[in-house]
Amino acid sequence: GNSVTQMEGPVTLSEEAFLTINCTYTATGYPSLFWYVQYPGEGLQLLLKATKADDKGSNKGFEATYRKETTSFHLEKGSVQVSDSAVYFCALTLLNAGNMLTFGGGTRLMVKP
């Protein structure tokens, strides 16, 4: 079956530190990959996406590159802010599954001033 594995949190960083949240996947086929962010008490917001190998998704200083050879989609940001504190979810969907999402377990990021 399809699955998404994320690094366990919480990840605690100081402001302006470099962020990496690892995400790997297994899928039967060619998935599209997404990162969602959930701020406290809110729903999920789409952060970025990539639909084919070597695509790079980017938004708000966050980036992730679709690596087919390593089946990975790691999230990175060069300099985090306190306002980036949230839970981050990696997810995939397959062409033959419509828009059904398979989610990772989420990674909580805490940024300290």
Next chain:
Amino acid sequence: DGGITQSPKYLFRKEGQNVTLSCEQNLNHDAMYWYRQDPGQGLRLIYYSQIVNDFQKGDIAEGYSVSREKKESFPLTVTSAQKNPTAFYLCASSMNRDRLANQPQHFGDGTRLSIL
């Protein structure tokens, strides 16, 4: 603005009571979804609907029911058969799979359900 509206934001259920969570979208999306999120956990799919008057069970449908009488609305009922209903419930929608594949899901702000 277009979006997904969930109500109420907080809901309390008594023992043996059914409660209904509302989800409305004005994005003209065909597909809608309900997820359950427990503290510190990921999302689990309860029910989904790809088109009006049709819906399918997700991974944890027991103790829940849905209806899809209108494109814009996908209410979720948490029945008394759901013995552990305390959780954060999220509704989402997306474009129909036949039009555009691999479109992201858009989420509401959630309803937090607790037991009295």
